[in-house]
Amino acid sequence: xxxxxxxxxxxxxxxxxxxxxxxxxxxxxxxxxxxxxxxxxxxxxxxxxxxxxxxxxxxxxxxxxxxxxxxxxxxxxxxxxxxxxxxxxxxxxxxxxxxxxxxxxxxxxxxxxxxxxxxxxxxxxxxxxxxxxxxxxxxxxxxxxxxxxxxxxxxxxxxxxxxxxxxxxxxxxxxxxxxxxxxxxxxxxxxxxxxxxxxxxx
Numbered sequence: 614x615x616x617x618x619x620x621x622x623x624x625x626x627x628x629x630x631x632x633x634x635x636x637x638x639x640x641x642x643x644x645x646x647x648x649x650x651x652x653x654x655x656x657x658x659x660x661x662x663x664x665x666x667x668x669x670x671x672x673x674x675x676x677x678x679x680x681x682x683x684x685x686x687x688x689x690x691x692x693x694x695x696x697x698x699x700x701x702x703x704x705x706x707x708x709x710x711x712x713x714x715x716x717x718x719x720x721x722x723x724x725x726x727x728x729x730x731x732x733x734x735x736x737x738x739x740x741x742x743x744x745x746x747x748x749x750x751x752x753x754x755x756x757x758x759x760x761x762x763x764x765x766x767x768x769x770x771x772x773x774x775x776x777x778x779x780x781x782x783x784x785x786x787x788x789x790x791x792x793x794x795x796x797x798x799x800x801x802x803x804x805x806x807x808x809x810x811x812x813x814x815x
Contacts, residue, residue: 619647619675623654630658630687637687640669640677641697647675654682656691663689666715674701674724683711691715691737695722699747707732712741718760721769723747735759741781744769744791752776763804766791773799773811784808 628637637656640649649669656666666684669677677694684691691712694703705727712718718734718741721727727750734741734757741757744750746768756777757763763778764771765787774796778785785804786793795801795811 622650624652626654628656632658632660634659634664635662636664637666640671642671643673645673650678651682652680656684657686659687665689665693666691669694670697672697672701674703676704678706679710681709685713687715690717690720692719694725699723717743721748721750729755740765744771762787766793779803786811
């Protein structure tokens with residue numbers, strides 16, 4: 614049976630830092646098997662001290678599920694999942710998530726396992742989606758536009774399917790230590806530079 618004491622659900626939250634907030638939702642702790650669900654949220658204006666919209670730093674691992682949520686105008690990452698110590702597995706689902714005009718749209722660290730579906734990353738100062746070593750991120754039916762780099766694999770693996778990567782001002786696909794894989798049905802076009810061609814899947 615599921616231990617419901619390890620589950621936190623946040624619904625219909627509107628968090629506005631008015632440009633000076635230090636952070637929206639921060640998730641920490643060492644308990645194992647915890648689940649955090651964020652639904653129908655709006656996080657805006659965390660503008661000081663590299664403020665992040667959603668910041669998951671759990672050292673005990675767990676799950677993060679974010680649905681139908683907008684994160685915008687934050688100085689740091691809109692969504693950051695960097696396990697403390699880099700040694701815990703955090704499983705992530707982003708569905709119908711919109712990350713606009715942040716430092717980075719979404720960033721993922723070691724041992725994260727991420728599914729991004731029907732989401733949008735627009736106008737972020739750095740990458741729309743960034744991975745470091747040990748992360749595996751699957752992007753499906755999503756739009757990544759008007760960022761510096763569309764997707765950036767500084768490490769780890771990003772897989773792409775049915776997605777648009779367009780109008781990014783540096784590179785569509787930036788590979789600087791990781792791997793980007795495409796199922797061949799993406800639209801990567803009209804970026805300032807295409808960047809590195811993804812490896813074919815299969």
